[in-house]
Amino acid sequence: MATIQPIAGENEQHPDIALVEKVRAGDISAYDELVRKYERQIFRISQHITQNREDAEDVMQDAFLKAYEKLDQFQGNSKFYTWLVRIAVNESLMRLRKRRTGKMVSIDEDVETEEGSVPRDLADWAPDPEQNYTQSEMNEILRKTIQGLPPGFRVVFELRDVQGLSTEETAEALGLSVPAVKSRLLRARLQLRERLSRYFKRKKGGEK
């Protein structure tokens, strides 16, 4: 049946591995395929960390170039994408350090915030909160909301909840422990929820 996805066995090779092997054999079009497959995701991760469009464009380009250059070092014991994300995260952090004149910037800095530990705003949301905003207003709200979070929270939320990586893959890509990913994810989710509530909560007295 077409709707049932085969369960990937341990010995089953990820399609990216075949592409990587082709690139190693000199087939540049295979790399082209890998770039097209992941460019949007890498761009978003770079945006989340650098918070700057120009930097994100440069990071995306540098990350793919560096991955090509280092392809021999890719062992194949993790997914190609996880490996690529790690390169992009390092490039993004380097870019941030340059911008902040050498100040260390780290993704594994554990940020203790009071916010989000206990939900404060417990008003329910309107049944379809998105209908009060245009598409561009919504995107603006979502960008503004996530930008208020520490970089380590933003990128964990992006990888786990938006891109759908597992906790283990996220930990590997970011060089964090599994408990650190879990702790950041919970706080990121709760803080985003709290901040979105300011826009989406059900208004009292029939206001629109």
Add this chain to the structure above:
Amino acid sequence: MTCSEFLALLDDLIDNEVNVATRTELEEHLHGCDHCEVTLNTTRKTIEIYRSHEIYDLPSDLRERLHAAIMERCKKGC
């Protein structure tokens, strides 16, 4: 179960990583606690909204430009 205990398991509940016994306890708590029900529903909605919006869109001209630059450099040997 207290609200704090519920909150500590919120992620596991959302990610469907709780066993049957814990799920039953969580559901019992939800049944009598509007606050936790709102927290669960709106947190789920938060994830859903972010997942369904492309907040950092990559315009096709920029994509093509960067793509050409990457390919050009790779052909020369990076």
